[in-house]
Amino acid sequence: MSRSWDVQTGKTLRPFIAHRDKVLDVAFSPDGKTLASASEDETIRLWVAQTGVSLQTLTAHNKSVVSVAFSPDGKTLASGSWDKTIRLWDVQTGTQLSVLFGHNRVTSVLHLVRMVKH
Numbered sequence: 853m854s855r856s857w858d859v860q861t862g863k864t865l866r867p868f869i870a871h872r873d874k875v876l877d878v879a880f881s882p883d884g885k886t887l888a889s890a891s892e893d894e895t896i897r898l899w900v901a902q903t904g905v906s907l908q909t910l911t912a913h914n915k916s917v918v919s920v921a922f923s924p925d926g927k928t929l930a931s932g933s934w935d936k937t938i939r940l941w942d943v944q945t946g947t948q949l950s951v952l953f954g955h956n957r958v959t960s961v962l963h964l965v966r967m968v969k970h
Contacts, residue, residue: 874892875890875892876891876917876918877918877919878920879920879922882922882925884901885901885902886898886922886926886943887899887900887901888920888922888929890917890918890919890920891916892916893916894911894913894916894917894933895909895910895911895917896909896910896913896931897909898929898943898946910929910941912939913935913939914933915933915934915935916934917931918932918934918959918960919932919958919959919961927942927944928940928942929941930961931961932958932961934957936957936958937955938951938952938958939951
């Protein structure tokens with residue numbers, strides 16, 4: 853379960869319930885409307901940040917997903933996994949756009965998304 857907090861008061865606003873295992877990373881879309889969560893359950897979930905409503909679940913990794921990051925325009929999501937892949941996703945449709953292989957270990961995709969162009 854993930855939670856969101858009011859940063860002014862520190863109080864819990866709402867839980868984001870859906871993952872079957874630990875959440876390892878989260879990222880907000882550039883417009884702040886969508887939240888992506890990466891989990892040990894091998895999935896990425898996209899949420900409406902304001903309400904906690906689940907939009908979709910992205911599945912293709914076969915080990916824990918450890919990192920997620922949105923492109924600057926918010927149209928692409930990058931995910932990195934202990935399965936040694938980085939995957940790029942279309943945020944609107946949930947379609948996998950590409951898979952990057954050949955990594956020994958992926959721990960972060962934050963800087964990768966700054967290079968993604970449309």
